Amino acid sequence: xxxxxxxxxxxEEEIGSPNLKPFIARQRRALAxxxxxxxxxxxLGIDRPAITYALRxxxxxxxxxxxxxxxxxxxxxxxxxxxxxxxxxxxISKLHDRDGRVLIPKFYDRVRRWDAxxxxxxxxxxxxxxxxxxxxxxxxxxxxxxxxxxxxTTIRPAVNVTGLTGGHQGTGGKSIVPARASAKIDxxxxxxxxxxxxxxxxxxxxxxxTPSTARSFIHTFFRTxxxxxxxxxPAMRAAFAAYRGGxxxxxxxxxSGGSIPVVNEFQEQLGAPTILMGFAxxxxxxxxxxxxxxxxxxxxxxETCICFLREVASRPELRRARxxxxxxxxxx
Amino acid sequence: xxxxxxxxxxxEEEIGSPNLKPFIARQRRALAxxxxxxxxxxxLGIDRPAITYALRxxxxxxxxxxxxxxxxxxxxxxxxxxxxxxxxxxxISKLHDRDGRVLIPKFYDRVRRWDAxxxxxxxxxxxxxxxxxxxxxxxxxxxxxxxxxxxxTTIRPAVNVTGLTGGHQGTGGKSIVPARASAKIDxxxxxxxxxxxxxxxxxxxxxxxTPSTARSFIHTFFRTxxxxxxxxxPAMRAAFAAYRGGxxxxxxxxxSGGSIPVVNEFQEQLGAPTILMGFAxxxxxxxxxxxxxxxxxxxxxxETCICFLREVASRPELRRARxxxxxxxxxx
Numbered sequence: 001x002x003x004x005x006x007x008x009x010x011x012e013e014e015i016g017s018p019n020l021k022p023f024i025a026r027q028r029r030a031l032a033x034x035x036x037x038x039x040x041x042x043x044l045g046i047d048r049p050a051i052t053y054a055l056r057x058x059x060x061x062x063x064x065x066x067x068x069x070x071x072x073x074x075x076x077x078x079x080x081x082x083x084x085x086x087x088x089x090x091x092i093s094k095l096h097d098r099d100g101r102v103l104i105p106k107f108y109d110r111v112r113r114w115d116a117x118x119x120x121x122x123x124x125x126x127x128x129x130x131x132x133x134x135x136x137x138x139x140x141x142x143x144x145x146x147x148x149x150x151x152x153t154t155i156r157p158a159v160n161v162t163g164l165t166g167g168h169q170g171t172g173g174k175s176i177v178p179a180r181a182s183a184k185i186d187x188x189x190x191x192x193x194x195x196x197x198x199x200x201x202x203x204x205x206x207x208x209x210t211p212s213t214a215r216s217f218i219h220t221f222f223r224t225x226x227x228x229x230x231x232x233x234p235a236m237r238a239a240f241a242a243y244r245g246g247x248x249x250x251x252x253x254x255x256s257g258g259s260i261p262v263v264n265e266f267q268e269q270l271g272a273p274t275i276l277m278g279f280a281x282x283x284x285x286x287x288x289x290x291x292x293x294x295x296x297x298x299x300x301x302x303e304t305c306i307c308f309l310r311e312v313a314s315r316p317e318l319r320r321a322r323x324x325x326x327x328x329x330x331x332x
Numbered sequence: 333x334x335x336x337x338x339x340x341x342x343x344e345e346e347i348g349s350p351n352l353k354p355f356i357a358r359q360r361r362a363l364a365x366x367x368x369x370x371x372x373x374x375x376l377g378i379d380r381p382a383i384t385y386a387l388r389x390x391x392x393x394x395x396x397x398x399x400x401x402x403x404x405x406x407x408x409x410x411x412x413x414x415x416x417x418x419x420x421x422x423x424i425s426k427l428h429d430r431d432g433r434v435l436i437p438k439f440y441d442r443v444r445r446w447d448a449x450x451x452x453x454x455x456x457x458x459x460x461x462x463x464x465x466x467x468x469x470x471x472x473x474x475x476x477x478x479x480x481x482x483x484x485t486t487i488r489p490a491v492n493v494t495g496l497t498g499g500h501q502g503t504g505g506k507s508i509v510p511a512r513a514s515a516k517i518d519x520x521x522x523x524x525x526x527x528x529x530x531x532x533x534x535x536x537x538x539x540x541x542t543p544s545t546a547r548s549f550i551h552t553f554f555r556t557x558x559x560x561x562x563x564x565x566p567a568m569r570a571a572f573a574a575y576r577g578g579x580x581x582x583x584x585x586x587x588s589g590g591s592i593p594v595v596n597e598f599q600e601q602l603g604a605p606t607i608l609m610g611f612a613x614x615x616x617x618x619x620x621x622x623x624x625x626x627x628x629x630x631x632x633x634x635e636t637c638i639c640f641l642r643e644v645a646s647r648p649e650l651r652r653a654r655x656x657x658x659x660x661x662x663x664x
Binding site for chain 2: 058068069071075090142162169183184186188258
């Protein structure tokens with residue numbers, strides 16, 4: 001190989017990489033590198049390769065609303081007690097206004113404003129509203145007025161309910177006022193929001209929204225900061241060139257609304273940018289049942305990675321990779 | 333036995349007695365009787381026996397809100413689409429106003445107003461607010477202003493969410509915009525509300541509340557009309573006397589917020605009132621895990637039933653029971 005490569009595998013990305021983060025800190029010397037390459041992002045479509053240069057952060061929480069110590073008969077108590085399922089719905093309904101804006105006070109205070117040039121670039125190369133809706137399989141968009149759907153999912157933060165649980169969930173009905181209900185909440189963050197601060201604001205807001213007739217509890221699963229990758233980094237230029245070799249067309253630079261916890265860790269601990277060379281397609285049903293991968297992209301992706309190694313080796317700025325490869329060759 | 337007895341068993345009461353209702357209609361002759369006795373109600377406490385003379389009706393439904401055809405990645409789509417879980421919460425949050433009143437238009441139009449004498453009787457013999465809260469294990473009541481908790485659960489209708497389901501329900505978080513969410517709804521009805529009409533009003537209201545960014549569907553499980561039993565019926569008098577024998581104290585007449593589907597069927601098909609001689613206690617955790625039955629009430633209940641048969645036999649107004657018993661004696 002023309003450059004030295006270190007492989008790092010983990011299986012906990014979806015739960016916030018709780019073990020990989022301290023591992024990277026402990027193994028800083030062993031992991032030292034010029035750039036990290038990760039394939040966990042999407043292209044815009046078949047033959048429309050893309051390199052991701054921005055990720056949203058993520059704050060993963062569970063909100064629980066509790067009423068009575070155990071379920072009660074809904075005939076005997078329905079109408080006299082604040083049903084926790086209803087109270088939970090009432091709280092959740094107050095997280096957004098009618099225009100899709102998040103109602104948590106100070107939530108937008110640190111959200112970075114992007115200049116016209118950046119938004120124009122996004123509008124030019126990014127997915128159009130109609131394309132996003134088609135990929136999602138829905139007829140109408142929703143969300144913060146004044147932003148395209150691509151912008152709403154990348155440069156704007158979002159509060160999303162990912163799960164609801166409470167009371168009877170089997171077939172038919174059951175006559176109960178359930179004792180408790182809970183919602184899984186996924187807050188997507190953008191520069192320069194900080195997960196810890198947003199968590200504090202969320203907790204304070206839920207506290208205010210919780211009526212005196214119910215109790216609420218919040219459990220935090222994980223926090224991930226938003227991430228940006230310098231598009232002008234030599235390894236990014238190498239990746240740009242590599243896609244031409246793999247796909248026959250140049251890629252575009254796109255932002256992703258997703259989150260990858262260790263990207264900031266690599267930057268902070270190793271001083272290395274993460275080159276997000278992902279080969280998924282928008283209709284791959286990511287995180288859904290029957291997730292798929294388009295096989296031609298598997299082979300084009302391999303080709304792109306081979307080209308990338310060649311490109312990296314040809315760039316004198318990426319010294320460590322070259323030097324280590326040379327050392328290894330000497331040692332070999 | 334001093335009277336003739338016919339026993340009828342069913343195991344479908346909780347799903348609206350779908351088979352017992354047509355069975356009663358088909359077997360009218362075989363089931364002919366003066367009164368029906370059923371033990372499916374509560375006392376007010378240990379040594380505080382009660383005969384139930386009113387039941388609320390019940391309308392059991394499921395409301396489903398649908399967004400995309402399958403789950404989507406919440407990073408990639410969160411903020412650009414109307415999350416069905418959020419949309420469901422928003423719809424449910426609009427079913428009540430801040431004072432606990434149901435916001436379905438015309439919902440209260442047919443609700444019967446009870447005179448001061450009836451409400452005064454209820455206040456005198458029925459459970460107090462503090463007692464209801466203690467039995468429920470909650471600190472504060474909730475609901476329609478202007479009514480006691482006992483009234484809110486008996487002479488006033490209620491809309492109750494008995495189940496919430498959507499998206500991820502396991503441990504931790506999952507980064508999805510779920511495709512669909514649903515709520516089980518239990519509407520308790522009072523005289524003179526009709527389940528079919530309330531179902532129409534509910535469906536029309538949900539239709540109005542459903543935003544253009546989501547679709548909603550309603551499935552009806554069953555409908556039960558509210559029921560009233562004449563407190564002056566000879567069989568009720570017999571029951572009243574019987575409790576003295578079984579418990580040593582006279583019972584009070586109470587309303588229940590629960591529903592028993594066949595009570596109206598017995599009245600309409602057989603012309604017979606249902607004497608609701610139940611022996612459950614308020615802390616029996618009815619419909620909840622670890623449901624119990626207070627064993628002394630089992631034996632006092634048996635004693636009460638023996639007394640009831642003797643009392644019924646002594647009342648010449650209850651002719652059919654007596655005549656049939658006599659016929660049987662002759663035949664025997």
